[in-house]
Amino acid sequence: MTERADKLQKIYKVLKGLYPKAATFLVHRNPYELMVAVILSARTTDDQVNRVTPKLFKDYPNPPSLMKADVKKVERIIFPTGFYKTKARNIIGAAAGVVEKFGGTVPQSMTELLSLPGVGRKSANVIRGHCFDKPAVIVDTHFSRVVRRLGLSGEEDPGRIEKDIVSLCPEDIQTDFSMMVNIHGRRICTARKPDCSRCPVSSLCSFLCND
Numbered sequence: 001m002t003e004r005a006d007k008l009q010k011i012y013k014v015l016k017g018l019y020p021k022a023a024t025f026l027v028h029r030n031p032y033e034l035m036v037a038v039i040l041s042a043r044t045t046d047d048q049v050n051r052v053t054p055k056l057f058k059d060y061p062n063p064p065s066l067m068k069a070d071v072k073k074v075e076r077i078i079f080p081t082g083f084y085k086t087k088a089r090n091i092i093g094a095a096a097g098v099v100e101k102f103g104g105t106v107p108q109s110m111t112e113l114l115s116l117p118g119v120g121r122k123s124a125n126v127i128r129g130h131c132f133d134k135p136a137v138i139v140d141t142h143f144s145r146v147v148r149r150l151g152l153s154g155e156e157d158p159g160r161i162e163k164d165i166v167s168l169c170p171e172d173i174q175t176d177f178s179m180m181v182n183i184h185g186r187r188i189c190t191a192r193k194p195d196c197s198r199c200p201v202s203s204l205c206s207f208l209c210n211d
């Protein structure tokens with residue numbers, strides 16, 4: 001095991017004690033709802049998404065109903081999440097893709113998920129990790145910042161960060177590790193003011209050492 005892989009395992013163990021039930025904050029009951037929620041989560045908070053999805057899923061409970069939706073009605077519901085015109089087009093298009101290409105079932109493979117409008121690698125990994133129990137390194141702004149500070153990746157590009165972490169992290173803990181690091185970034189290792197004095201992985205952190 002390389003030094004970095006060993007460090008990742010140590011960080012995982014500490015964070016597991018701190019966040020034993022790390023899960024996505026996006027409220028959902030099935031892969032369809034998570035797919036829509038994760039598309040809506042671009043450039044907004046999970047809380048904001050969770051405020052609009054109850055009405056959205058009540059009116060459009062499955063891909064066939066959403067693909068036939070009136071775009072203006074959908075725009076009105078999701079307006080608070082921002083970029084509502086693009087997002088409305090994307091969720092209606094993704095629902096249509098699920099129906100037309102995958103028989104109404106959200107697909108599991110990365111390639112198939114990436115063929116849906118509005119679904120990028122991060123979104124696809126969220127769906128794969130949370131709904132299908134597939135190994136998934138979920139790289140968002142929190143994850144990128146924290147793994148860089150911890151010295152687990154020196155990359156800026158999300159795709160390269162994902163590659164770095166995939167090479168260090170055993171498959172069976174990738175999704176869990178992603179969520180724990182994400183929560184750590186929201187609660188302690190924040191962008192503006194990381195609370196290093198309260199951080200249980202500070203002894204393993206490159207950022208603190210260089211501070």
Ligand code: SF4
Nearest residue numbers: 189194196199202205
């Ligand atoms: S020690 Fe500070 S910079 Fe490092 S992970 Fe903890 S909060 Fe973030």
